[in-house]
Amino acid sequence: MTENAKIEYSKAIVRLLKGTVERNSSVWNDIIAYQIEIQDYIDVICLELIIKKDEGFAFLKQKDLEEGNTINIVSRRPINFETSIVLVVLRQILEEFDSNPTETQSFEKFITDTEIKEEVELFLPEKYNRVKFKKELDKYIKNAYDLGFLKEISKNNHETKYQIHRIIKEKITLDDLLEFKNKLLDL
Secondary structure (H helix, E strand, O other), rough: OOOOHHHHHHHHHHHHHHHEOOOOOOOOOHHHHHHHHHHHHHHHHOOEEEEEOOOOEEEEEEOOOHOOOOOOOOOOOOOOOOHHOOOOOOOHHHHHHHOOOOOHHHHHHOEEEEEEHHHHHOOOOOOHHHHHHHHHHHHHHHHHHOOOOEEHHHEOOOOOOHHHHHHHHHHHHHHHHHHOOOOOOOO
16 A cells, blocks of 8 residues: 555545445545555554445444444444334335335435425324424434434425435335334334
8 A cells, every 4th residue: 555545535434433424425436446445544543445336325334343342432322212203204204215116216205304204203103292392303304304304495485395315215224214113103
C-alpha cells in the first residue's frame, strides 16, 4: 500500500466512521475503488464495511466478538418504543413496496407524513394508548428522520414528503420485524 493510496481513501474512512455514505457522496468512488484496503484498515478495530451498490449506500458495522459482544466503536442510540413502532412500519412499507414491483415503479419509496401516520394507526394494538401516541407522532417521525431512516424530499405548510432510506433493511431485518410484531400482540 502506497502513501498516496492512504490519502486517497482516508476521507472515505472518516466519512464512513461518521455514518452512512450514499452514492452521491464525493467519497463514494473511493469506497468502491478501495474497498479491500478500507476493509483491511478498519478490520483492526473490528469493523466491517458493508456496501450496497444496487441500493446506493455503504456503512460500517461492528463485528461480533465472543458471545455477541462488540467493542462499541460505533455509537448506538437507544430508540424508544414509540419510535420503534414508526421504524417497524417504515420497514414493512418498504418490504411491501419491494415485493410488489410495477413497471412504472421507481427504486425509491416516497411517503408523506400523513401516510406514515395512517399506517402507524393501523399497526397499533387495540389496548395501546392511541390518544397520547397520536399526539406525539410527529416527534417519533422526526426521530426516524434524525436516525437517518427518512430523507426529507419536500415540505409545505401541511405535509412533508420523505423517502424511506434503504438502510432500514439492513438495520431492521425481517426477523426483527416479526419479533416486534409478536411483542405488540402480547401488549
